[in-house]
Amino acid sequence: MSDHEKEWVEYSYAHEKSDGTKRAWEELSAEGVKSYLERQRPTLCGDTASLMKSLKDAGYEAGEAQDYKEKAEDLLCSP
Numbered sequence: 001m002s003d004h005e006k007e008w009v010e011y012s013y014a015h016e017k018s019d020g021t022k023r024a025w026e027e028l029s030a031e032g033v034k035s036y037l038e039r040q041r042p043t044l045c046g047d048t049a050s051l052m053k054s055l056k057d058a059g060y061e062a063g064e065a066q067d068y069k070e071k072a073e074d075l076l077c078s079p
Contacts, residue, residue, distance in 0.1 A: 001030070001033070001034055001037070004075040004076065005034075005037060005075070005076065007075055008037075008071065008072060008075040008076050009033055009037065011071050011075070012068075013025050015064070015068060017058050017059045017060065018058065037076075041076060041077075044072040044076055044077065045072065045073070045076055045077035046077075048069065051069060051072075052065055052069065055068055055069075
């Protein structure tokens with residue numbers, strides 16, 4: 001994984017609202033994390049409506065969701 005991908009994973013984990021999801025992250029191997037990231041990239045980098053809905057459903061406030069989206073754009077979506 002690139003440094004930007006690693007930074008996003010650390011950011012995402014640190015801001016995760018669900019303890020169950022945090023535990024699932026902790027159980028993933030490095031390859032599992034990379035695979036998860038690749039599956040999520042289309043939503044993180046292209047489907048803003050789905051991303052924002054998912055974040056809202058997970059309990060993120062509007063400002064938190066916006067910060068998360070911007071962080072994903074900066075770290076994962078920019079060339």
